Amino acid sequence: MSAEWLEQVKWNSDGLVPAIAQDVNSKAVLMMAWMNREALQATLDEGRAVYWSRSRGKLWRKGEESGHVQQLREVRLDCDNDTILLQVEQVGGIACHTGREHCFFQQWQDGEWQAVDPVLKSSDEIYGKK
Amino acid sequence: MSAEWLEQVKWNSDGLVPAIAQDVNSKAVLMMAWMNREALQATLDEGRAVYWSRSRGKLWRKGEESGHVQQLREVRLDCDNDTILLQVEQVGGIACHTGREHCFFQQWQDGEWQAVDPVLKSSDEIYGKK
Numbered sequence: 001m002s003a004e005w006l007e008q009v010k011w012n013s014d015g016l017v018p019a020i021a022q023d024v025n026s027k028a029v030l031m032m033a034w035m036n037r038e039a040l041q042a043t044l045d046e047g048r049a050v051y052w053s054r055s056r057g058k059l060w061r062k063g064e065e066s067g068h069v070q071q072l073r074e075v076r077l078d079c080d081n082d083t084i085l086l087q088v089e090q091v092g093g094i095a096c097h098t099g100r101e102h103c104f105f106q107q108w109q110d111g112e113w114q115a116v117d118p119v120l121k122s123s124d125e126i127y128g129k130k
Numbered sequence: 131m132s133a134e135w136l137e138q139v140k141w142n143s144d145g146l147v148p149a150i151a152q153d154v155n156s157k158a159v160l161m162m163a164w165m166n167r168e169a170l171q172a173t174l175d176e177g178r179a180v181y182w183s184r185s186r187g188k189l190w191r192k193g194e195e196s197g198h199v200q201q202l203r204e205v206r207l208d209c210d211n212d213t214i215l216l217q218v219e220q221v222g223g224i225a226c227h228t229g230r231e232h233c234f235f236q237q238w239q240d241g242e243w244q245a246v247d248p249v250l251k252s253s254d255e256i257y258g259k260k
Contacts, residue, residue: 005242018148020159027157029150032213044238077243078233079226083162085234096209103208104215108174112135113207 006037010082019084021049021062021095023102024073030095031103033060035084040075047072049086066126068092094120136167140212149214151179151192151225153232154203160225161233163190165214170205177202179216196256198222224250 011017015037021030033051035043039059042050046061049070053060063069070088077084096103098119105117141147145167151160163181165173169189172180176191179200183190193199200218207214226233228249235247 003241005238008243018162020150020162022159029152029159029215032148032150032162032208075238076234077236077238078162079228079230079235080233081236083233085159098209100209103210103213104206105209106207106211108135108205108207111133113138 002037002041006040008081009037009040009077009084010080011037012082016052016054017082017084019049019051019086021070021086021088021090023090023095024087025089026101028102029104030070030088030090030101033062040084043072043086044075049088063091066092066094066097068094068126070095092121094126097123097126099123099126132167132171136171138211139167139170139207139214140210141167142212146182146184147212147214149179149181149216151200151216151218151220153220153225154217155219156231158232159234160200160218160220160231163192170214173202173216174205179218193221196222196224196227198224198256200225222251224256227253227256229253229256 016034019035020032023030036052039050039052049062051060069091074087099121100117105115106113107116146164149165150162166182169180169182179192181190199221204217229251230247235245236243237246
C-alpha cells in the first residue's frame with residue numbers, strides 16, 4: 001500500500017496521469033508527458049522530473065541522455081486530481097528533442113501547423129553523433 | 131474525410147488529445163482538458179476554447195454556464211502531435227470551477243497536497259444559487 005498522498009492522485013486505467021512541465025523562469029509550457037506512481041515518487045525523491053515512457057515501458061529521467069535535466073521547483077495537482085503540473089528549471093534552456101526551448105512549436109496558422117520557434121541546438125549537438 | 135491539418139493530430143484510441151490552456155497575460159497554466167476533432171474544429175471556428183467532456187459525453191463550451199469563456203489567441207501542437215496548447219484570454223480571470231484562477235491549486239508540501247491559491251469567487255456566485 002503506497003502513501004495516502006500518492007493514492008489521492010486519480011491514476012487512469014493504465015496507472016498514469018498527464019504531467020505538464022512549465023519553466024519557472026520563462027513561464028513557457030515546455031512539454032507534456034506521463035507519470036505513474038513510481039515516476040512521481042522518483043521526481044520528488046530526486047528533485048528532478050522523472051516521467052514514464054509509454055513507448056519504452058520504463059522510467060524516463062528527463063535529460064538522462066541530453067543533459068537537459070528539469071530541476072524540480074514545485075509540484076501541483078489539479079482540482080480533479082488527475083493532472084500534474086511541474087515548475088522546473090530547464091537545464092540548458094532546451095526541453096524538446098528537436099532542440100527547441102519547448103515542444104509546442106507548431107502553431108496553427110492559415111489552415112496548417114507551422115513551425116514557428118527556432119531550433120537552438122541540433123540533434124547531433126544534443127545527443128552526440130553516433 | 132476531414133482536413134489534412136486535423137488528421138496530422140495523433141488522436142488517441144478514444145479519438146482524443148489532451149489540451150492545455152495557458153493564460154496569455156498571466157502565463158498561468160489554467161487547466162488541462164480533452165479535445166476530439168469536433169472540439170478542435172469548434173475551437174477554431176468559434177474563437178473560444180471548446181473541449182470534449184468525457185463525463186458528459188458531449189462538447190463542452192468552456193464558460194457556457196459560468197460565463198468564464200476562454201477567448202482563443204493561439205493554438206499550438208507539440209513535437210509528437212499528440213498534445214494541444216491553447217493561449218487564451220480568461221474572461222473573469224477564473225478558469226477553475228472552484229472559483230480559483232486556475233485548476234492547479236494543490237501544491238505538494240510536507241508530504242501532502244495543500245490548497246495554496248485563493249478562492250476568488252464562490253460556486254454560488256459563479257453558477258448561481260439553484
